[in-house]
Amino acid sequence: MPTHYDSKRLVHVGAERVSNVASTDFPGHYPDEDNSWNLDKFKEVRKGFVSPTNKYLNQRLARVETSGVDASIANAFRRILIAEVPTMAIERVYVWDNTTVIVDEVLSHRLGLVPLNVDPALFLYKTHPDEQATDRNTLVFKIDITCSRNPHPPPLKPNEDPSPSDLYINHELLSKHMVWEPAGGQEQALRGLPHPGPTNPNIVLAKLRPGQSVVMELHAVKGVGKDHAKFSPVATASYRLLPHIQILKPIPPHLGEKFQKCFSPGVIKIDPDTGEVSVDEENVRKDSVSREVLRHPEFADSVKLGRVRDFFMFNIETESAYPPERLFPEALKVMREKISIIRQAAEALKAQLEGTTADVEMVEA
Amino acid sequence: MTNSKCRRVFPGIEVLSTLASSPLASLRFVHHDTMTEAIPKIKILQGATADLSAATYQIHDESHTIGNALRWMLMKNPKVEFCGYSVPHPSENVINVRIQMYDNLSSLDALINALGNLDNLSEAIEEAYVEDLRKETHETWTEEF
Numbered sequence: 001m002p003t004h005y006d007s008k009r010l011v012h013v014g015a016e017r018v019s020n021v022a023s024t025d026f027p028g029h030y031p032d033e034d035n036s037w038n039l040d041k042f043k044e045v046r047k048g049f050v051s052p053t054n055k056y057l058n059q060r061l062a063r064v065e066t067s068g069v070d071a072s073i074a075n076a077f078r079r080i081l082i083a084e085v086p087t088m089a090i091e092r093v094y095v096w097d098n099t100t101v102i103v104d105e106v107l108s109h110r111l112g113l114v115p116l117n118v119d120p121a122l123f124l125y126k127t128h129p130d131e132q133a134t135d136r137n138t139l140v141f142k143i144d145i146t147c148s149r150n151p152h153p154p155p156l157k158p159n160e161d162p163s164p165s166d167l168y169i170n171h172e173l174l175s176k177h178m179v180w181e182p183a184g185g186q187e188q189a190l191r192g193l194p195h196p197g198p199t200n201p202n203i204v205l206a207k208l209r210p211g212q213s214v215v216m217e218l219h220a221v222k223g224v225g226k227d228h229a230k231f232s233p234v235a236t237a238s239y240r241l242l243p244h245i246q247i248l249k250p251i252p253p254h255l256g257e258k259f260q261k262c263f264s265p266g267v268i269k270i271d272p273d274t275g276e277v278s279v280d281e282e283n284v285r286k287d288s289v290s291r292e293v294l295r296h297p298e299f300a301d302s303v304k305l306g307r308v309r310d311f312f313m314f315n316i317e318t319e320s321a322y323p324p325e326r327l328f329p330e331a332l333k334v335m336r337e338k339i340s341i342i343r344q345a346a347e348a349l350k351a352q353l354e355g356t357t358a359d360v361e362m363v364e365a
Numbered sequence: 366m367t368n369s370k371c372r373r374v375f376p377g378i379e380v381l382s383t384l385a386s387s388p389l390a391s392l393r394f395v396h397h398d399t400m401t402e403a404i405p406k407i408k409i410l411q412g413a414t415a416d417l418s419a420a421t422y423q424i425h426d427e428s429h430t431i432g433n434a435l436r437w438m439l440m441k442n443p444k445v446e447f448c449g450y451s452v453p454h455p456s457e458n459v460i461n462v463r464i465q466m467y468d469n470l471s472s473l474d475a476l477i478n479a480l481g482n483l484d485n486l487s488e489a490i491e492e493a494y495v496e497d498l499r500k501e502t503h504e505t506w507t508e509e510f
Contacts (some may be wrong), residue, residue, distance in 0.1 A: 027443035037441035039485050059507070066490065073434040073486065257380055292470040325498055332491045338431055342424060343480040345406035350473050353417075 005308055010244055013305040015294040021095075023309055025072055060235075060317055061322035067242075067311040074239055074312040079333040081237035083226040086120045087320045088139060089113075090230075097215040099175070102206045107214075110206075112230045114175050114180050115199045117321045122189060123222045124160055129216065135184030139196055139220040143181050145170045147208035154262035166208075174216045178218060199320070233320035233327060240315075243287040243306035249302045251277040262293035285313065410461065419465040420472045428452060432460040438479040438486075444470050 012019045027036045066074065078310070093108035094199070100107070116139075124137045130193050147170045154166050164171045182190075190196060206214065225232030241284035251259045253275030260268040266283040270276070289307065318324045387448070406427050413420035432450040439448040439462075447465040462470035 007467070027441050034443075034445045037438060037482050039482070039489065042486065043489055058430050061501075064494070067488070069486070072437040076430045076434040079428075082428070328494055329491060332487050332494070335431070336487050336491075338427070339480050339484045339487070342406060342431065343477060343484070346422075346473065346477045346480065349405075349407050349409070350477065353473070 005244060009309050009311075010306040011309050012288055012308060013291060015291060017148070019307075022042065025070070040125070047141070060319075060324060062314075062316045062318075062327065062329055064240075064314040064316065065312065066248050066314070067308070068274060069310060071309070071312075074314075076265075076329070076335060077331050078314070080237055080334050081316060081327060082232055084334050085226050085233045085322075085327065085330045086125070086222050086224050087233045088116045088118045088120050088220045088321075089228070089232050090116075090141070091223065092219040092221075094217040094219075096217070097213055100214060101205045101300070107206055111178075111216075111218060112228070114178070114203055114205075115319050115321075116196065117199045118190075118196045119193065119321050120222045121348045125222050126291050133219060135186050137188070137221060138183075140181040140183055140217040141197075141220065142181050143214050143216045144179075145173060145177050145208070146213035147210050161247065168208075168210060172204050173208060173214055174201065175203035175205060187254050191357045196298055201262040206353070217268055218341045233322050235317040237316050237318040237327075238310040241309065243284055243289045244310035245284060245287065245305040245307050246278045246304040246306070247277065247279060247302060248282055248304055251299070251302060253277075255298060257311075258296070259293065259299060262290075262299070264288050264290075277349050292325060321328060400485075412436075416469055417471045418451050419462045419463075421461050421471075422476060424460050424462060426458050427460050428473055429460075432462065434483060435476075435479060439475060439484070440478050442479065443509045444468065445475055455478060462498060 008024060011021055024030070025035050027034065029035065051155060090112045093104075093111055095104045095108070098107060099105050102110075123139075126133075126137050147168055150167055150169050155161065156162055178197060180196040208214070219331060223231035245263070256270045256275055256277045259277055262268075264287045267280060267287045269278050269280045291304060291305060293303055294305070307343070314328070316324055316327050318327055322330060378386060393448065406425050408423050408425075409417075410421040410423050420463045420479070429452065432452065436450045439445050444467050445464060446467050450460055453458050466472050466475060485497050
């Protein structure tokens with residue numbers, strides 16, 4: 001039984017153009033419809049569809065589907081995920097010694113980009129870049145490695161070049177060489193949690209040769225992606241709209257296979273007995289909406305392509321301390337904090353205006 | 366220098382002695398303090414009517430994230446005649462939200478209302494998400510490294 005969507009909810013995908021893109025669910029748009037904001041109705045609608053549903057989860061990736069909200073809301077969540085959910089990252093590097101071929105500033109920049117496995121909820125923001133570093137706002141790591149010749153290299157194999165890992169000790173500076181220096185109450189506060197360090201221990205940061213060394217102190221702080229992309233908790237956070245395929249008239253059985261091949265694998269079902277062609281309601285998500293089907297004149301009037309305008313399928317891939325399923329609620333939390341700050345300011349403004357009864361005070365634009 | 370904030374949140378934790386005494390701790394950014402005067406979060410721009418039935422609000426430190434969502438929620442209000450927002454310039458960290466009301470109603474009330482509705486919406490989505498996650502109906506797969 002195919003899901004029926006009101007045509008007002010569909011974006012039409014034609015052979016050459018996309019139409020009905022803008023949402024029309026505003027009061028006054030349709031004479032017989034209310035469309036004003038109603039929380040109870042929103043919750044009711046939400047139950048009828050799937051909002052938000054976790055479809056898929058692994059250590060890295062969460063797929064979340066949400067319907068019944070406007071693109072402006074879904075986009076706010078996506079933007080917050082990328083730019084405003086906080087993480088910890090290395091912000092200051094104090095270099096005592098760096099005799100590698102990578103210059104200090106380039107190596108420091110690379111260190112900043114290393115994702116750390118520390119939950120930022122346990123730390124405070126530095127309110128000012130110059131604020132005193134404390135155990136509540138700064139994590140300290142040390143790097144101290146020197147490359148040397150391996151005094152006992154394994155015997156050389158014939159016809160093979162010796163590998164640097166056989167010839168030298170510490171020939172690579174890896175992310176795991178960052179050693180956490182607990183300070184103040186950090187050891188106690190972080191007990192039971194993963195040992196602070198990089199999420200991936202094997203990121204190559206510099207290559208060394210005998211006699212070269214790196215000695216550094218690294219200060220990691222809490223920040224957000226809009227300040228610097230290194231603070232972004234996600235590798236990708238994106239959404240796409242649910243594809244919608246409507247078969248208008250039956251596809252003749254001898255064209256079934258050709259029709260099927262116009263879509264992504266699994267999207268079109270063919271009944272093995274009757275040869276009846278239909279859309280798989282679950283797998284329709286996999287369709288790329290390539291519009292290949294519209295290139296064939298024999299299918300031109302038998303199918304209508306579209307996307308459901310208010311059905312968002314999020315792909316959220318974590319690259320931080322957050323498990324993927326925690327990212328969406330974190331974004332919602334940030335959103336609510338932002339709203340609350342503006343609301344307080346708006347209420348204060350209202351109180352101020354009511355207090356002064358005089359004309360509205362205006363600021364030069 | 367002691368951080369009073371950190372003591373309040375996490376009592377019993379000492380300020381890092383190693384960092385405070387580190388010779389590098391005295392390194393300072395060249396910092397121009399332009400924030401000496403507190404910037405109001407919201408101000409009303411010139412051109413508003415006296416009863417605020419039509420006004421442009423400038424919200425500091427916000428972007429399309431809140432601007433578009435707020436615009437949508439304001440447009441859901443049948444008493445709002447017009448609502449639009451803009452980011453006047455990419456290097457200015459502000460958005461301008463223009464609201465015009467029917468029946469000479471206050472646009473500030475509509476703004477406060479819309480913010481409340483937006484919060485309810487986020488809360489409803491949050492609840493639904495947590496509830497759905499608890500059901501564990503999703504497909505899981507362990508990635509091999």
